[in-house]
Amino acid sequence: MNTPDQPMFAPKAWKLTTQQAELTALARQLGQDKFADRAYQWDQEASFPTANYKDMYAAGLMGICIPKQHGGKGADLLTYALTSAEIGRYCGATALTFNMHVSSCLWSGPLADDLDMDHDTRQLHDQRRSLHYQRILETGAIYAQPFSEGGAAAAGSQAFETIAKKVEGGWIVNGKKIFASLAGYADYYGALCTEIATKGQTPSRANTMYLAIPATAKGVSVEGPWDPVGMRGTVSRTLIFNDVFVDENAPLMPPGVYFQAAKRWPHMFMTLTPTYMGLAQGAYDFTVKYLRGEIEGTGPTKRRQFATKQMAVAQMRIMLEQTKSTWFQAMSEACPNPSKDQILRAWAAQYTTMENANEIAQLAIRTCGGQSMLKTFPLERMYRDSRCGSLMLPWTSELCQDMLGKGCLYESGESDT
Numbered sequence: 001m002n003t004p005d006q007p008m009f010a011p012k013a014w015k016l017t018t019q020q021a022e023l024t025a026l027a028r029q030l031g032q033d034k035f036a037d038r039a040y041q042w043d044q045e046a047s048f049p050t051a052n053y054k055d056m057y058a059a060g061l062m063g064i065c066i067p068k069q070h071g072g073k074g075a076d077l078l079t080y081a082l083t084s085a086e087i088g089r090y091c092g093a094t095a096l097t098f099n100m101h102v103s104s105c106l107w108s109g110p111l112a113d114d115l116d117m118d119h120d121t122r123q124l125h126d127q128r129r130s131l132h133y134q135r136i137l138e139t140g141a142i143y144a145q146p147f148s149e150g151g152a153a154a155a156g157s158q159a160f161e162t163i164a165k166k167v168e169g170g171w172i173v174n175g176k177k178i179f180a181s182l183a184g185y186a187d188y189y190g191a192l193c194t195e196i197a198t199k200g201q202t203p204s205r206a207n208t209m210y211l212a213i214p215a216t217a218k219g220v221s222v223e224g225p226w227d228p229v230g231m232r233g234t235v236s237r238t239l240i241f242n243d244v245f246v247d248e249n250a251p252l253m254p255p256g257v258y259f260q261a262a263k264r265w266p267h268m269f270m271t272l273t274p275t276y277m278g279l280a281q282g283a284y285d286f287t288v289k290y291l292r293g294e295i296e297g298t299g300p301t302k303r304r305q306f307a308t309k310q311m312a313v314a315q316m317r318i319m320l321e322q323t324k325s326t327w328f329q330a331m332s333e334a335c336p337n338p339s340k341d342q343i344l345r346a347w348a349a350q351y352t353t354m355e356n357a358n359e360i361a362q363l364a365i366r367t368c369g370g371q372s373m374l375k376t377f378p379l380e381r382m383y384r385d386s387r388c389g390s391l392m393l394p395w396t397s398e399l400c401q402d403m404l405g406k407g408c409l410y411e412s413g414e415s416d417t
């Protein structure tokens, strides 16, 4: 029996709500008791963590962001993020794929409730989303979130090339999504497409549709290999939609609402960070235990007595505290129409989390030493998994820096020409 790990965000110190304290404790227990030991297998085989999903379903976590009136836990972004970070601490691939699933509920749920819709549209949305939520809560359906296409659309600067053509009773979808985490394992693919409602209409970002495409629908296929450096258990293969028909209940958001969300609720793009916040904590935890001689198979030698290692752990702890504080603050500020200052802070927090997770993991390997990077230990996997964070669109580290630099120096409408 393991000694239970301390919370990443101690409820009293971080002023967590009762629900936040309970959900994070649940995730931590699952992570430590079950996910940590299984993580090697998913990574080694590049296979999907099916067993972890069964446990998360049994624990009620699959409906974490489904509104309470629809039978879910009604968690907001911060509550979800804190819970997911505890999962990422033990298995990065489980936390990252969990993010894709949860985002479908968070965006169609609490986030959509904050956005503008007329009365009839809101009613229809409520009816449609209840179907998605029932599938998740009653039959354990898993939702994926394939947006990326390899071009500028996932970066937010052009319309998606996956097209949803309006037809009688629904849409016909054609397109290709790369890096579709959960490919072959999800029951529904929550794909972003550009709706073409009338013949000859020019594709526009304003007409982005967020459609749940059944994995079993005719014309859906998964192709290509999946053998990446990290996050191997996400199984992010390529998805092809070839004349796939989806019916009127497929939208996870009404037409136009995703576009509104991307503009008015920008913290929606921070949902990828909890995984990496957890990885940063995991790499730090490992280092402390390793240097204290507490990791099975490395003891009883202690390494903590060396001043250089103490300095390195201090540096890691400073980075970890900086990351946690910035991340927690930005997450807790998520709301519709944030101020410019809040958006700049969100970009800074995204950058900090994604970059520091990998920096902390590499410091951990350097500090612990040669044996620590053997595959018998989780550290080298954390190092590889954490490398992926800064690549995730639309808020890659590069794009965050780019937007921050411009945002700090220019006010809306200003130019130098």
Ligand SMILES: Cc1cc2nc3c(=O)[nH]c(=O)nc-3n(C[C@H](O)[C@H](O)[C@H](O)COP(=O)(O)OP(=O)(O)OC[C@H]3O[C@@H](n4cnc5c(N)ncnc54)[C@H](O)[C@@H]3O)c2cc1C
Binding pocket: 100, 145, 146, 147, 148, 149, 150, 151, 152, 153, 154, 155, 178, 179, 180, 181, 182, 230, 231, 234, 236, 388, 391, 392, 393, 394, 396, 398, 399, 402
């Ligand atoms: C482990 C893992 C899991 C993933 N899972 C999913 C998933 O489930 N769903 C999903 O949708 N995606 C997922 N992704 C994809 C991810 O979000 C990115 O879309 C992907 O990594 C981009 O790869 P790329 O080589 O096309 O990137 P890039 O070439 O870096 O970017 C693609 C395009 O974005 C624009 N762009 C990039 N950088 C800049 C810049 N600095 N300035 C201006 N424009 C820029 C350019 O138009 C460029 O052609 C995953 C990625 C990883 C690593």
